[in-house]
Amino acid sequence: MRLGLILGEVGNGLRRNVSMVISVILVTFISLTFVGAAILLQFQIAQMKGYWYDRAQVAVYMCTAVDTSGNCTQTEATPEQIAGVEAALQSETLAPYIERYEYETHQQAYDNFQVQFADSPLRDFVTPETLNESFRVNLIDPSDADILIESLSGQAGVESVQDQRGYLDQIFSVLNAASVTAVGVAALMLIAAVLLIATTIRLSAFSRRRELGIMRLVGASNRFIQTPFILEGVFASLIGSLLAGGAIVAIVQFFIRGTLASSLPQTTTLIGLNDALVVVPILLVVGAALAAASAGVAISRYLRV
């Protein structure tokens, strides 16, 4: 009886306010799509970090005959100096952090260079002697790179110690900036959505103020009075959230899995449909909670006894 009555009131309110309800749906749709995109970006970043940090190495570059930077004085690192670095890597202080390391000679470096820069005119100018010999160190925890940098930078014959994560961090900072932008846009849109829901509910309450006045007079409980209005807001915003969820799934399915996965060689680090399906319920909950809160605040002035 009461449920039917409340649902009837919700239906009435939605019908009387169609244009406002549609605008609420659209605004929540767009804003939650941005929220979802931001979450997906974070997932993507996390996945790429997991994948690439495992492969990222710390490179200990040894001096060549042409280097002047670091500890180099235009003399090639001597075998003793190289052995000294290797001994440091095997020492008790550093060994616990190191998973494994390998040594790259001039020739290996040259071969790698030729492969990596196959299309570049640069390859013709490079000779094996100008490329640094180096230790490639895989750490057990990639974030311990600073320990290596600090202890090896001062060693004789070492030109520099570089954490390859530094290159990755630039990519991640770009992705992070994109995600922060998406969150910023989403926040603005969500504010608009919340205000719009509040306005819609006020309008709805205003058009029913006679009923509300009589309800209060005859002793309808506050919960009974406010429930239809809150449901009205939640209903409209849930439709918007569902659309946003659909958009997120579509983006992952058609753009990331479809276009990106086929155009990028490395498909292993892209997020999949599973991640999108995690985002959808988050969007639904956020949409419903925001709508319920703003509608509740909007209707509260009609509940003052």
Add this chain to the structure above:
Amino acid sequence: MIRFDQVTKSYPGTTRPALNSVTLEVLKGEFVFLVGASGSGKSSFLRLILREETPTKGDIHVLGQKLGTMPNRKVPYFRRNLGVVFQDFRLLPNKTVFDNVAFTLQVIGKSRGFIQEAVPDALKMVGLAGKSNRFPHELSGGEQQRVAIARAVVNKPAILLADEPTGNLDPATSAGIMTLLERINLGGTTVLMATHDAGIVDQMQRRVIELVTGQIVRDERQGGYQTSAIPVMNR
């Protein structure tokens, strides 16, 4: 039933209180007229009983409950024991007579079966048994007020408050409404009616409380609209 104890009500921005140190008691089953010029505090008096307002000073007890300290969330349940009738009827124009009366019961969560029984009873009591499917605009003013009264009493309240219920009606129709209110009073409901209608007050000879600028200047058993005996001044 209703007890005012040194009640003062001031609205913000005015120096003169709407009610000034009012003390009175209304007993169960009484029929009380509240008379006085416009602005004398009649409406404030009724609003205080309904707890639409809280007193600035003093205590109000209605149906054994102290209104000043009643938390807001309990107010709706308290109001279910009161019926209210207004000069402008306050019916819902898009609902039928039956639905207008049923609305009261629906919103306080009564069952469908209870509504199907109680609403026709109430309509029969006010003499509108055959008009339950009419809309308010199809009824005369007197009939609309009868619908409003049916709505006020359908939940069998202990107290009926009426704010100039005959203010918009002609004398003959008013007499009909008064007969109805008297019948409701005989059924045990305490009736408190604010009015300007001297004819009705003089004819009914019930308890009359007269307010002048927020103070009780007369509280008379079987009184008339104008002072007929030595006035009982409020201390």
